[in-house]
Amino acid sequence: MDFIISIIRALFRHRWVIISVTVLISLFAIFYTRHMRGGYDVKATLYTGIVSGYNLESEKRTDWSIIQNSMDNLISIIQAESTLKQVCLRLYARVLIKGDPNKDMDGITASSYRSTYDHVRNSPHGKEILALIDKTSEDKTVANLEKYMKPQKDNYIYGLFYYNHPFYSYNALKNIKVQRRLTSDLLDISYSSGDPGIAYNTVSILMEEFVNEYRRIRYGETDKVIEYFKSELERIGQQLRNEEDDLTKYNVEKRIINYYDETKEVAAINKEFELREQDALFAYNSTRSMLGELERHMDSNAKQVLKNMQFIEKVREASTLTGEISEAEAVPTNQQKNDQSLDASKKRLTQLKQELNSLSDSYVSHKYTKEGTSRTNIIEQWLEQTLAFEKAKAELSVVQDSRRELNERYVFFAPVGTTIKQKERSINFTERNYLTVLQSYNDALLRKKNLEMTSATLKVLNDATYPISANSTNRKQIVIASCVGTFFFLVLLFILIEFIDRTLRDAPRARKVTGFKIVGAIPYSNSSPQSKIYFQAAIQELSNSLLRYFTKRKSPELFIVNLFSTLEDSGQEELGRQLDEFWKSRNLRTRLLVYGEDFQTEDSRYLLAKSVTDFYTPQGEDILIVVYPALIQSNIPTELLLDSNVNLLVSPADRGWKTVDQQLASQFLCQVNKSDVPFRMCLTHTLPNAVEDFTGMLPPYTLLRRLGYRFSQLSLTEKIRSGSFRKRSEQANNDDE
Template sequence: MKYITYFIKFFYRIRFWLLIAPVIVALLVYWKTNKTPRNYTANCSIYTGIITGVNILSESGITTTSYTQGSMMDNLLNIITSDQTLKQVSLRLYARIMVYGDPNKDNTYVNASNYRYLHDRGASIHHLIDKSSEKDSINEQRTYENLLAYETNDPSNYVYGIYQWNLPYVNRESLQKIDVKRIGNSDVLSISYSSNDPGIVYQTLLILIDEFNKQYQELRFGETNHVIEYFRKELAIIGKDLQNAEDTLTNYRVKKQVINYEEETKAVAALNRDYELQYWQSLNEYNVSDSIKRELEERMQLHSEIVQNNSSFIFHNNKISEIDEKLAIAKYYPDNTISRVPIDSLNQELELHKRALSKALEKMDYLKYSKEGISNASVIEEWLKQVISYKKAEAELKVLNLRKIHMAQKYSHFAPIGSTLTRKERVVNINERKYMAILDALNAALLKQKSIQMNSASLKVMNAPYYPLVSMAASKHKLLTIGAYIAALIFTIFFFLIIEILDHTLHNVFKAEQLTGSKVLGVFTRQLSFAARRYNKTYTTLSTQTLCNSSVTYFKPDQSNIINLISNEPGEGKSYIMEQIAQQFTDRGFDVTQLSWQNEFQTDTQSFIQSLNLEELDDPEKTTLKDRIIIVEYPSLKDAALTANILQNVSLNLQVVDSRRTWKNTDQQLFERTREMCNKTPLFLVLNYTKRDAAEDINGLMPPYNFFRKLLYRLAQLGLTANDKPSRNV
């Protein structure tokens, strides 16, 4: 129980330290941490769907092992925290800060102070920051592309050092503080990031999510995407070649005026066949007519010359030839044919000239009979018929010869076209087959991509990052302050506890009794100052009364009671205590005699001890010896040695100790030797110069008697349920 009381008093003694020291430390921590930047935290979560998402394997009833599932999630964590991903985030974040930042005003992208810090240190790459467009998103993309183009693996390259150097917010050290973890055994990744700039925190997570999705897509679908991209490029190239070949073929057909080569060549062949038949037919008619005409002319002899030299005959004969030629042209060149009315007119004109020619012959009467007197009417008629037929055949042959040249031109035109068209159509056919082959391969790659997508995760942001409005520094600030206060409180307790354990100063009753092994009989306080100095006399009176009351219990009847005041060292306060207890006993009616070595005239202290005879101090005239008290003050044991006779033939031995000084091993040795010499005579300690709290252990509650001190004293004495009010019933 005394230990509990001691610890309660121990805490009471250091109460001011327990109140002031932790408060001072807490205030210092609060002041220091209040100047530190406040941290803002933003969180988001991404659903991966790798384990529980629908895919071909799950639909087929095939399940993956927990090891495979863990490896898949680890791959995602490694992707999102890899240097490749964080480096892209770094450059994109830097570009966004440079484009959207404002040196005079905070915004949702970056604080003005941080923008100025980053902007001023990047003077060498200010020319890469593009703000030419009205749309900041375009400026950001252009700036990012400029940074990528400018970067080289050179330590002197500033863009290369954006991620490598100690540039805050965008370097590796800052971005590696992004906390990414899997929530339990689910498909969800939780991402958290803290920084002293809320805008940078928010924008970093936005860019990280986008870049993570790109990196994941590139790694997961990169090979298939490359194949698809290759096929698409090849398809575009071959498609262009095919279009060029088709355009070349079309232009060639237009240039050569060929719509359907096969049909047109068939038509040309048919025309040539008809031409050949007509030509041989006309030639045959021409030859036949010419032969008959010649034969008839031979029979007619001179008459034919007369006829041929006749102007009218010649006129109409020429007209018939001209009209026959025009009709032949109209017959064999239908494309150039004039309308049907002129053809009919030519036929009518031809008939008119035929009749005119016949009439011209009829007017030549001398031609009706030959020299022999034979009639020539039938011969002339036949000859005229053959002449007309001859002229017709001659005109047709003339026209057919012209058509022969035209047909030759047709053959010359169509002959090279065939081989050229075949060549060009073959090129078109080859390009078309190549185009279809690449198209089939592209479709197969697209199907494979879709298959991979069904068997892979579809990343989806469940909880998008939010712009942090409240910093985490407030709660941390309070926690740090509270923690500092508790730590300082614990440190103070342990510090004073260690001092209390190791300290050899007899500053209180418990410590004095523990170190010396003897009981404390009285305690005198030191002279207090300031507000408590008015209680100095009261404290001395209470201490003296308590010591005298305790001393009386050791007095012996029917003899003088001698009290020895001893100390180990000079200056312990024996003279002061002797005066106080002498005055107290005198006030109580005792006959008090004071003996002090300081009042004698011996040359040294040891002479006072040797010359002292306690028996001579008894006065035979005194009838009541019990009312006589002799108080003897001895020199310090350090300066003189006491004898056993002096210590044993008394009522009480009081060793006065200055509670402010260290109780050394030599002091304990002297005290032990003194106690041995006292034998059965009581030897007690009297503590001098103690604090008021220590004096209350012996003297009880000392003034002032306010409520607070009464409460603390009651708690120190473990009077938890006590009622200290005096009873009214006497």
């Protein structure tokens, strides 16, 4: 409760500071906001079509995270620095092209044109910038500005966007607000500016630049992907065609129609010829053995028959025909010609066999050999075996030649097959790669078509409209906020100061900081009549408080008051003189002893004194006021402190209670702790309101003063008695006279 009271008193004490500073800040706010104008709001609505629009890539299930990401991307593109830079350049070009310094033209106000034109004209490169403005084309002007804009500090266009221009800077344009309307496809774009034409054209240009920027971003990446897949498709397609042509050329060179069927046919023929070779070899060996056996059983006549030239020629012709017949039967060529030649050969062979039989019969003289074998049968058998041998020999030769040809075919087909498989594998790999790239290319085309559909759905549902009236300003709110903010800031500041400040200032704070009892407060003394009244009232109150402690005389039969302080220049000498004069005015015999004048603190009589009489001889006084030096300079003997009626610590109210003060006071309390001599504290150099805590209300007794005093004392419901205050006022006036 005491802390709350002290806070209220502190605020009441600084009431004029709080009120004056608050009023001053409020006046400043009123002065600096005198030119404030209400902003012009322009709004537009953009339909995106992302949520409910048709999408070629979408599945049946709606992915809300993708939708939210797409909406966030649209908002980010609208508020992107690159988009706002294009808006800045186009807005700047439009103002200088369509604006007029005397009247509003095409949504461009005359004031915005004048400010823009004067700004660029007064710049160091004004003529150079104005030369970039092409009155016939806004696009050409924007292109010229883009070429001129470079990231340099002294570049006018670069600084126009990155400095703090109210219309064209990035800091101004980034105040464009973009908000999605609930969970719909709609985006609300709003912008506020002090110029209606600037606000209107900014939003209008933003709608155009946003769509263009969105298409540049989305189409740019998609077109690059499509271009890459297209080039890869052409490259792989050309590679595939080259590989296929190379395989065709290789098949033509190697005379390959169908490698796998041909190799199967060769394998089947090889197997057949193996069997025929075995049969031919078996027949060849058997007929050769049979001929040898028959020739061994022949006699001389039979052998002469064999040696006959005619017989030999016919046998040779028969052998030749037999070989031809065997070869024709083994390896057929033309079916019709083969049949005719084979029939002719067989007829000739039959004829030769008959002729040979006739020749052999004419040379045979005996029908049987000595072993009993018929000569006719031997010759016939020999002829048959000879023909069979020739036939087997011819068939074996034919089969062996065919086997050699087949071996050559194997040697031919082995590397050809490996090469064909390699080429087919390469073609297969290239074909699969081609199909993969083709699928990716189709996906990219589908993506582009989907983006075209998405961009087609980006439509301005509500166009920007030119604002007619400005919004109400928040000037009143600014003034009120500055007033209230200043007031509460000062209140909190003084509360904080009240909480941490250790300046003694008044009796309650001194009691809180030091813990000592306060018996009086003495104000500043000056030549004004009112100050003299306050000072006399304070001295009188202090005198009355001290006289209450004069209950018993100390040795030597005196009432003794000790005045001392912790630090120098505390006012104890002045206070002692004022008390001495006041008591003398009341016909009291008093005496003031001041250190350095009436006694020396370095004197041994003082240092070893047991009583005041050790360094002073009484002269019939009733009251003795002893002013001791500051405790930081010299120690006061304990016996002198105990031989007194009251020990009064004097401390200035405008000085803080420091650690050294607390240390000196604690040491002093140790000296008088066990005695019954009262230890009190008196404040000097106080303000008048601190004196009123002891004396009550002091003049002047005006109504405002009475109300202020009541509030400072928290006497909120006290009844004002005008009569008593009138009497006190008259008494004060008499005192003044």
